[in-house]
Amino acid sequence: MSPPPRTEDAQVLRLYEAMDIPQLAQGLFALIGGRIPNVMLYLFCRPGEFDLPCQTTRPDLRAQCDEYIENGHKYDIWLERSPIGPNVTLVRHSEYTPLEMLKASKFYKLIMEPIGACYGTSITAWRGNTWLATLTVFRNEEQTDVTDAEMELLASWQPHFASCIKRLAKWHETRLASESLETFVWALPTAVIILDWELRVIHHNAAAVETCEKWRFGDAVPHLKRQRRLVVPGEVVAAVEKSRPSIPQIRTSQPPFARNALHLFTLKCTQRPHLEARVDFVPAKSLSLSRGSFLITFSSAPALPNEHAMREKVRSLTRRERQCADLVAAGSTNAEIAKKLGTSPITVRNQISSTYEKLEISRRHELISMWKTLDL
Structure with a gap:
């Protein structure tokens, strides 16, 4: 039997499972905060590229971060000297900005001064020559700057950070361009099965075919056109019925599709994943969906062979x-x-x-x- 993955490796894999910027930020903060203690972390994303341009370990300062991203970063003296670019993705701020110049910048006044920070290190993600996101690690005057060993750690995480940011940016474009739920669902990497309020299967993507085959109605093969014939296992029905009281009331004025309150199922990796269903509920608006109240997804990692x-x-x-x-x-x-x-x-x-x-x-x-x- 193979040994379990190291904690760091498991945390890196969790980044790839993130479905949106807040989930990715949570994974990054846990990964970096666990290895580089006593730091404040800020994730700045390109406005218009993502729903939420800023995530931070200091939520009380999020308004200042949003203001800087939208307006304050233009013509900032701090950025004029910054070597950050498509070919430079990891820098210590102290290496290119004297402390006096840093304190004169909008970045310092809006972001660093309120938290007493003087030292910062940033890793960035680019798509070609287009900046997508920057993750900044801050320390205050009483602490030392980021060490060489910690810089090596950040350098090893930068490719994963960039890869996840690009993936989420692509998903966001897909969601914004999509006029139907189907296009969005097919873009997801995990197994997704959507049930309506009456627990009928109304959609699934390619990753869920194997699970749906276990739900056959007679000899029917679960092709896209025959999804409504699939039978939901009793264990899943029981889990949904148990959770129905916690589902918010659906307004009758909403379109029929929205009245079918979709549910979110997260499945564990087992030989019979549908028997391990856990029912969660995620507002559709958090996934940038124009219709529907809740999304149901089966995210079960494929079982690896020996x-x-x-x-x-x-x-x-x-x-x-x-x-x-x-x-x-x-x-x-x-x-x-x-x-x-x-x-x-x-x-x-x-x-x-x-x-x-x-x-x-x-x-x-x-x-x-x-x-x-x-x-x-």
């Missing part, structure tokens, strides 16, 4: 496939992999598809989980 079988599959990879897999597990995007290997993104995509086929997986987070399990 370690020996996994290692045999890894040995079957070609040298280039293994290189691509190692870089994917390190948090690199396809474009970054292509640049490092000196090839085209299309070739990288084909190599990764071939790798997925040989490893019998279908998603990035499954490969990352396998690499962490095998300690590759």
